Amino acid sequence: MRSPIMDYLDDILTQTAHVDSGAPADYIPELAAADPDRVAVALCTVNGTVYASGDSDHEFSIQSMSKPFAYALAVEDRGLDDILGRVGVEPSGEAFNELSLDPETGKPRNPMINAGAIATHALIHDEPAPAVDRLLALYSELSQRPIRIDESLAASELATGDRNLGLAYLLHASERLSKDPAAAVEGYIRQCSASVTVRDLALMASTLANGGVQPNTGRSLFGRQTTRHLLGVMTTCGMYDAAGDWLTSVGIPAKSGVAGGIIGVLPGQVGVAVFSPRLDEHGNSARGVVMMEKLSQDLGLHLMEPGRPARSALREIRKETVEGEPTTIYVLQGDMVLSSIEALVHELVQNPPSTDLVIFDMSRVDEVLPVARRTSAAMATKLIDAGHTLILVDPEEAIPGFRDAQGRGMRRWTSAYLARHLD
Ligand code: DON
Numbered sequence: 001m002r003s004p005i006m007d008y009l010d011d012i013l014t015q016t017a018h019v020d021s022g023a024p025a026d027y028i029p030e031l032a033a034a035d036p037d038r039v040a041v042a043l044c045t046v047n048g049t050v051y052a053s054g055d056s057d058h059e060f061s062i063q064s065m066s067k068p069f070a071y072a073l074a075v076e077d078r079g080l081d082d083i084l085g086r087v088g089v090e091p092s093g094e095a096f097n098e099l100s101l102d103p104e105t106g107k108p109r110n111p112m113i114n115a116g117a118i119a120t121h122a123l124i125h126d127e128p129a130p131a132v133d134r135l136l137a138l139y140s141e142l143s144q145r146p147i148r149i150d151e152s153l154a155a156s157e158l159a160t161g162d163r164n165l166g167l168a169y170l171l172h173a174s175e176r177l178s179k180d181p182a183a184a185v186e187g188y189i190r191q192c193s194a195s196v197t198v199r200d201l202a203l204m205a206s207t208l209a210n211g212g213v214q215p216n217t218g219r220s221l222f223g224r225q226t227t228r229h230l231l232g233v234m235t236t237c238g239m240y241d242a243a244g245d246w247l248t249s250v251g252i253p254a255k256s257g258v259a260g261g262i263i264g265v266l267p268g269q270v271g272v273a274v275f276s277p278r279l280d281e282h283g284n285s286a287r288g289v290v291m292m293e294k295l296s297q298d299l300g301l302h303l304m305e306p307g308r309p310a311r312s313a314l315r316e317i318r319k320e321t322v323e324g325e326p327t328t329i330y331v332l333q334g335d336m337v338l339s340s341i342e343a344l345v346h347e348l349v350q351n352p353p354s355t356d357l358v359i360f361d362m363s364r365v366d367e368v369l370p371v372a373r374r375t376s377a378a379m380a381t382k383l384i385d386a387g388h389t390l391i392l393v394d395p396e397e398a399i400p401g402f403r404d405a406q407g408r409g410m411r412r413w414t415s416a417y418l419a420r421h422l423d
Contacts (some may be wrong), residue, residue, distance in 0.1 A: 001386065003349045004378035005342060008298070009041050009053035012291055015040035022278035025258040030156035034060070034277040036271065041114055041291055042202035043272045043299075046213030049346050052199050059195040060275060061153055062139070063257030064096065064112070066191045067120070068136060068238070070206065071111040072212075072222045072230050074123040078102040080229060086123065086176065087116045089244050091236045095256075096283055099167055106174050108277070112255065113238040114188075115167045123186040132190045142207050142214060143200035154193035197263070198273040199314060205263040205271025208253075231267060234302075242282040242289075244417035250292050251302030256284040264292055266301045269339040299338045300369040313340030314347060315364065319355070328353040333364040336372035345379050353388060361393040 016039075026032035038060075038186060042052035046229055092100035092109040100109040100116075110114035124131035132149075139147040168181035175183055176251050196204075207214045208231060212222030222230070239246040246254060252272075254264040260277035272295055275286035294301050318329040330347075334340060360376075380390055407413035 001349050001352060002384055003345055004375050004382065005043075005051045005345060006053065007378065008375070009043070009051055012041050012294055012298075013039055013054050015294065016287050016290050017274075018033070019287040020278065021291045022280050023259065024277040025279055026284070026319065027257070028153070028157045028160060029077065030150075030153045031061075031230045031259055031277075036277050038275065038277060039287065040198040040275040041273070041295075043200035043295070044206035044288070045270045045342045046206060046210040046215050046268065047339065047343050047346065050199050050202050052202070053162045054198075055275070056198050058275070059150075059197055060261060060277070061150055061192060061257070061259040062194045062196045062201075062261070063192045063264050064117070065115045065196075065201065065255045065257040065261055066135070066139075067112050068080070068208070068230055068255050068263075069138060070117065070119050070124060070191055072226050073135065073138060074111075074120050075226045075229065076222060077125045078123060080226070083120075083123065086178075086306055087119050089233050089237070093241050093243075096240045097163055097167070099170055101170075101174065101176070103220065106176060108176065110233060110237040112233065113240065114164055115171060118164060118168050118188045119171055119176055119178075119366065121191055122177055122184040129190050130187075132187050135191050136194060138239075139194055139196070139204070141201070141217070142204040143196065144203065144214075145200070147194050147196060147200065149190055149193050150195045153194075154190050157189045158186060160171055161189060164188065164355065192257075197262070198275050201261060201263050201273030201288045202271050205273060207271070208265045209267055209269055209271045211267075214235060218360065219293050228267075229353045231265060234265065239284060240282055242280075242284060246289075248287075249304075250296045251304055252292075252296060253303075254292070256288070258283055260285040260288060262288040262292055262296075264301070264305070266338075269337065270299070270342075272301075272303065278363040298371060298374075300371045301338065305369075313365075314344050316328065317347070322357065322359065326355045326359040327359055329359040329361055331361045331364065335366050336368040336376075338369070338371050341372040341375045345375060348379060348383070352386065353383075356387065357388055357391070358383060358388050359391045359393060363393055363395050 024034045040054035044050045080088045088107045111120045168185045171177040172181045211224045212227040220349045231253040238255040252264040256262045261275045265271045274288040275289040280286040315331040315333040
């Protein structure tokens with residue numbers, strides 16, 4: 001059975017197909033050659049399953065989406081106080097390649113603009129391996145596959161990287177760069193030239209959503225405090241001079257890259273990634289921004305949206321005989337948000353119920369966000385199509401007037417079940 005979450009991601013591509021404004025970056029010659037019509041979207045909740053649609057195996061360069069991970073590595077290497085003494089955390093309100101130094105302290109304003117990212121790259125320890133190799137190993141651990149540098153892209157950017165070199169020399173002149181400027185820029189450009197897919201990025205983002213723990217391996221790659229701090233910086237600085245628009249309309253910590261990728265992180269719930277090479281005037285993917293707006297709206301991801309994430313919405317699965325019929329009972333609990341409905345859908349897709357009769361017991365469910373209502377309706381359609389009879393135990397009417405996508409109702413349960421199963 002195909003997951004309704006996959007169907008939803010396909011819809012996102014269809015619904016944004018008309019967005020063709022902007023153009024691929026051309027200040028790096030190799031990027032100008034990108035196929036502007038490529039598009040992909042992926043998401044991965046803290047449960048670790050990746051869902052993707054479009055050109056989801058197409059590789060493109062990570063670019064500025066490397067900056068959060070490089071910053072986290074520098075913070076882990078040196079400690080937060082040391083890093084805060086060298087690179088600020090204030091949004092600059094300026095373009096990504098502006099020389100934004102705080103006039104009072106002389107520090108780069110933040111680690112998401114190029115000046116701060118070059119300074120940050122130079123702060124990553126070269127032990128036990130050179131900084132770039134450590135970053136590649138980190139990307140690979142995050143995405144669970146070997147990540148490599150696109151060497152011809154790195155060469156292309158190095159050959160035209162005067163502006164970044166200029167930033168590095170100015171930082172060096174104000175004693176804000178701990179390495180030789182040319183070496184720092186070369187390392188930084190290589191950090192940006194790693195080839196990734198939206199699948200890789202969704203996994204990388206979901207690790208940040210999961211407090212720094214890679215959801216599939218369970219390895220803690222960043223400390224909780226580092227991760228929380230980083231997400232704060234991404235929220236205020238990740239989208240450069242579009243940060244205010246972004247925070248109000250999409251409302252999640254994010255980072256864009258000039259190859260056309262954007263990652264977003266909803267703490268405790270989900271990492272998302274989109275890709276489309278045409279950029280807007282801020283250097284952010286134009287269609288990517290629209291896709292992210294839709295994802296945030298549809299999936300209830302806005303940070304300011306009330307509603308508490310519940311990780312284990314599926315309390316238990318029971319097999320019982322109910323009124324003479326073998327039955328599978330799914331007992332749900334807590335708030336039904338994206339990550340909780342995803343966990344339920346994943347279970348149903350991976351291990352479809354073996355009985356005709358299926359009961360969803362929602363008597364312990366508190367709040368049901370629209371995303372959970374829609375996704376459960378889509379899932380119900382698939383189960384009914386597969387021949388199951390569904391019964392919803394919903395004493396609080398958490399899902400009022402429930403209908404599946406075709407308007408077919410699920411039977412609401414009688415008091416017999418409630419009498420037996422509820423206190
Ligand atoms: O330094 C640069 O210009 C690129 N390597 C990265 C810039 C970037 O991705 C800006 N983000 N949208």
